[in-house]
Amino acid sequence: MLILVNVEWRLIQSSPKANSLLEAQSRSNQCFGFFFAQITLNWRLSQNPSPMTQTPEFSERVLHWFDQHGRKDLPWQHPITPYRVWISEIMLQQTQVTTVIPYYEKFMASFPTLESLANASSDHVLKHWSGLGYYARARNLHKAAQQVRDEHNGKFPDTLEAVTALSGIGRSTAGAILSIAFQKREAILDGNVKRVLARFHCVEGWYGNAKVQKELWALAETHLPQHVASQRYADYTQAMMDLGATLCTKSRPNCEQCPLQEDCASFKTDTTHLYPTPKPKKALPERSAIMLMIYRDSDIFLVKRPPSGIWGGLWGFPQFTDLEAACSWLEKQGYAADSIDTASALANYKHTFSHYRLTIHPLLIPYQKPHSVGVMETDESLWYNIDEEFDGGLATPVQDLLETFKELTR
Numbered sequence: 001m002l003i004l005v006n007v008e009w010r011l012i013q014s015s016p017k018a019n020s021l022l023e024a025q026s027r028s029n030q031c032f033g034f035f036f037a038q039i040t041l042n043w044r045l046s047q048n049p050s051p052m053t054q055t056p057e058f059s060e061r062v063l064h065w066f067d068q069h070g071r072k073d074l075p076w077q078h079p080i081t082p083y084r085v086w087i088s089e090i091m092l093q094q095t096q097v098t099t100v101i102p103y104y105e106k107f108m109a110s111f112p113t114l115e116s117l118a119n120a121s122s123d124h125v126l127k128h129w130s131g132l133g134y135y136a137r138a139r140n141l142h143k144a145a146q147q148v149r150d151e152h153n154g155k156f157p158d159t160l161e162a163v164t165a166l167s168g169i170g171r172s173t174a175g176a177i178l179s180i181a182f183q184k185r186e187a188i189l190d191g192n193v194k195r196v197l198a199r200f201h202c203v204e205g206w207y208g209n210a211k212v213q214k215e216l217w218a219l220a221e222t223h224l225p226q227h228v229a230s231q232r233y234a235d236y237t238q239a240m241m242d243l244g245a246t247l248c249t250k251s252r253p254n255c256e257q258c259p260l261q262e263d264c265a266s267f268k269t270d271t272t273h274l275y276p277t278p279k280p281k282k283a284l285p286e287r288s289a290i291m292l293m294i295y296r297d298s299d300i301f302l303v304k305r306p307p308s309g310i311w312g313g314l315w316g317f318p319q320f321t322d323l324e325a326a327c328s329w330l331e332k333q334g335y336a337a338d339s340i341d342t343a344s345a346l347a348n349y350k351h352t353f354s355h356y357r358l359t360i361h362p363l364l365i366p367y368q369k370p371h372s373v374g375v376m377e378t379d380e381s382l383w384y385n386i387d388e389e390f391d392g393g394l395a396t397p398v399q400d401l402l403e404t405f406k407e408l409t410r
C-alpha cells in the first residue's frame with residue numbers, strides 16, 4: 001500500500017495543471033478503488049493543505065535562474081525605495097522596459113521624492129508623461145502622491161489594503177511594490193506573469209475573464225516561495241517579470257533556456273502558441289475628428305482638454321467631430337463663415353486607442369483677425385511659440401502634428 005501511495009504522490013507532484021489533484025484523485029478512484037483513494041486523499045492533505053497543486057521546485061528553479069540571468073541593473077533597482085518602485089511599476093504597465101527607462105530617469109530627475117511629485121502642478125507631471133500614453137496613469141500617480149502626503153504623513157504604506165486604496169494602484173502593482181520594496185510575500189499578476197502561468201499550466205480562456213483571472217491569481221499565490229529569506233520575495237517577483245519578458249515572450253518563447261521547461265504543460269504538449277488564450281477578436285469602431293491648427297507666425301493655438309477622458313488634462317488643438325461643428329466654433333471666435341475655405345489640409349493621422357480607432361483630419365488655418373474676440377489666451381487656452389519648450393502634457397498625435405507644423409514653417 002505504501003508503494004501505491006507513493007505512486008499517487010508522484011502523480012500529483014508531476015502534474016502541472018492546477019486541478020491535477022482532482023484529476024489524479026479521479027484516476028486513483030478508477031484504478032485502485034474507493035478505499036485506497038481515501039487513504040491517498042488523507043495522505044495528500046497531510047502533505048499539501050492547499051486545494052491547489054503546489055510545486056515547491058517552481059520557485060526554487062525560478063530563483064536559481066534569476067541569480068544567474070535576472071535583471072539587476074535597472075534604474076529603479078538602485079536604490080530600491082517604495083517610491084521609485086511604484087513609479088517604475090506604473091510606467092511599465094503596457095510599456096516595455098526600454099521605452100520606460102529614459103522617461104523614468106527624466107521623471108526622477110524632476111520629481112526625486114514623493115513630496116516633490118505631490119506638490120507639482122498637474123501640467124508639469126503630464127509634461128513628463130507626454131508620449132508614454134495612457135495618461136490616466138499620470139493623473140492617478142499625481143493624486144496618489146497627494147494621498148500619501150495627506151493621509152500617510154508622506155510615508156508610503158506597507159499593507160495590501162492601504163496600497164490598493166491609493167489612486168491607480170491595483171492588486172498586482174501593490175504586490176510588486178510590497179514584495180520588491182518591503183520584501184513581503186505578495187504575488188503579482190502582470191502581463192508577463194499571466195503569460196508564464198497560462199503556458200505552464202495550459203490555462204484555458206482569455207485572462208480578461210474574471211474566472212480565468214481568479215484561477216491565475218490562485219496559481220500565482222501557490223507558486224510563491226516559502227520559508228526563504230525575505231529578500232527572496234523581492235527576487236522572485238523580479239524573476240517572474242524577467243522570465244516573462246526575456247524567455248516566455250509573446251511570440252517564440254525561448255523554452256530551451258527556461259528553468260520551467262521540464263514541467264511546463266504547454267511545452268510538453270507543443271502548444272505554447274495556443275497560450276495564453278488570445279482576447280476574442282472584435283473589430284474596433286472607427287471614429288474621426290477635425291483638429292484646427294490655427295497659427296500666426298510661429299505661434300499656434302492650443303486648448304486644454306477636460307481633466308478626465310481621452311487625453312484628459314493634456315493640451316491639444318481645438319477638436320470637433322465634424323466640419324459643421326468646426327465652422328460653427330470658428331464663427332463664434334469672430335472668423336468669417338467661409339474662413340475654413342482658407343484652411344490647408346494636412347495628411348490624415350491615424351491613432352489607435354484600446355477601444356476605438358481615430359482618424360484625425362488636421363486643418364491648418366492662418367489667424368485672420370488680430371483684433372477679434374476669439375482665440376484669446378485663458379487658463380484653458382494659449383498661443384504656443386513652437387520654438388520654445390512647452391510646459392504641459394501633449395498627446396502623441398499633437399506632438400507629431402506640431403513637428404509637422406515646425407517643418408512646414410522652416
Ligand code: SF4
Pocket residue numbers: 196199200247248249253254255256258259260261262264265266267272
Ligand atoms: S517552457 Fe517555454 S512556454 Fe513554458 S514557461 Fe518556459 S518559456 Fe514559457
